[in-house]
Amino acid sequence: MIETEVLVLGAGPAGVSCALECLDNKLEVLVLERERAPGGQLKQIPSPIRNLCTGYHNDGESLAGALEEVVHALVADRLLTDCPVSSVDLKNSLVVSNRGKVSYRALAIATGYRVRLLEVPGIERVSDHILYRSGIYKDALQEKAVVVVGGGDSALLTALDLGRISASVHLIHRSSSFRARPDVVKAVEESPRVTVHTDSSIRAFLGAEALTGVLISKDGEELEIPCSKVVVKIGYAPNTELFAGQLDMDHRDHIICDRSGATSVPGVYCAGDIVSGGVDRIAWAMGSGTDAAFGIRKYLGHKF
Ligand SMILES: Cc1cc2nc3c(=O)[nH]c(=O)nc-3n(C[C@H](O)[C@H](O)[C@H](O)COP(=O)(O)OP(=O)(O)OC[C@H]3O[C@@H](n4cnc5c(N)ncnc54)[C@H](O)[C@@H]3O)c2cc1C
Incomplete structure (x- = not known):
């Protein structure tokens, strides 16, 4: 059994910020991360990051690289990667990972978001043709007929981007209006390269072996x-x-906590995207991670 004073779950911006603040405050920390490297969703950001006052980044990879450098220098062997946590017993202050059991005095949950998967009957049959990331598959999408599903910034920016290289782009969205930024919605509506289908959803995938099309219901x-x-x-x-x-959560499965990240279980804090009423932004993740570290420090009885 591994024992630690503070256990942090997740090494995205929230978890890493929490760990750095704990280390700065001389708390003993261990961070468990299921992926091979820290950074969380940062590596999925294909476009420039323009909302951080610490500097401009061409994409999330470059910011993730900066985060990794800090982690290697300061967190070092207090981070275990390739280490998914499979169960949690908050009553007994215990988590189970592929490295065995870990007990803690205080816990910071910073497990972030995962991509929501499309659910359509028969999707497994064509799974090779369903992509959840387009940036890294751009070569495969050149001159292809492509359908993009979604109504937020990511879907609309992807449709615009693919409009420049693909043979055709159809954007399918289940509601009548988009959630994306107004300037992005305007660009899509004005684009001659993107055909928009609102109030629509995919009913079935067409084609015996390869994917040849989708059947949508529209109006x-x-x-x-x-x-x-x-x-x-x-x-x-x-x-x-x-x-x-084990914890109080809201109707969207986000964790309810107070301003310092303290949850309904004493000694358990949360930070980042998973916080109820929070904002899914890097700056918020970092700030709430720092906040959680302060809450933990106080909980453990350390003086300010
Ligand atoms: C395409 C895209 C573009 C974005 N663009 C911007 C932008 O321009 N500006 C901006 O401010 N924000 C942007 N964001 C949002 C930003 O990336 C997130 O708000 C931020 O990464 C949240 O940080 P986090 O630490 O809370 O969670 P994450 O970054 O999701 O990190 C959580 C970590 O926890 C790990 N984890 C999860 N479960 C377990 C488990 N059971 N055991 C161990 N580890 C686990 C995950 O592997 C992950 O590494 C974007 C996000 C995406 C996807």
């Missing part, structure tokens, strides 16, 4: 759209299943 009617790839951008879900029934 009560069915319509076939030829395509060989479907890019799905329907948002994100919080990684909070491990804590269900």
Whole structure:
């Protein structure tokens, strides 16, 4: 059994900020991260990051690189990567990972979001043609007929981006209005390269072996759209299943906490995207991670 004073789950911006603040305050920390490297969602950001006062980044990879450098220098062997946590017992201050059991005095949950998967009957049959990231597959999408699913910034920016390289782009969104930024919505509506289908959803995938199209329902009617790839951008879900029934959560499965990140269980704090009423932004993740570290420090009886 591994024992630690503070255990941090997740090495995205929230978890890493929490760990750095704890280390600065001479707390003994261990961070568990299920992926091979820290950074969380940062590596999925394909576009420039323009909302951080610490500097401009061309994409999330470059920011993740900066985060990794800090982690290697300061957190070092207090981070275990490739280490998914599979169960949690908050009553007994214990988590189980692939490295065995870990007990803690205080816990910071910073497990972030995961990509929400498209659910359509028969999707497994064509899973090779369903993409949840487009940036890294751009070569495969050149001159192809593509369907993009979703109504937020990510879906609309992807549709615009693919409009420049793909043979055709159809954007399918289940509601009548988009959640994306107004300037992005305007660009899509004015683009001659993107065909928009609102109030629409995919009913079935067409093609015996390879994908040849999708059947959508639109305004009560069915319509076939030829395509060989479907890019799905329907948002994100919080990684909070491990804590269900053990912590107070809201109707969106986000964890309820006070301003310092303290949850309904003493000694358990949360930070970042999974916080109820929080903002899914890097700056918020970092700030709330720092806040959680202060809360933990106070909980453990350290003087300010
Ligand atoms: C495409 C895209 C573009 C974005 N653009 C911007 C932008 O321009 N500006 C901005 O401010 N924000 C942007 N964001 C949002 C920003 O990336 C997030 O708000 C931020 O990463 C949240 O940090 P976090 O630490 O809370 O969670 P995450 O970054 O999700 O980190 C959580 C970590 O926990 C780990 N984890 C989860 N479950 C377990 C488990 N069971 N065991 C161990 N580890 C686990 C995950 O592997 C992950 O590394 C964007 C996000 C995306 C996806």
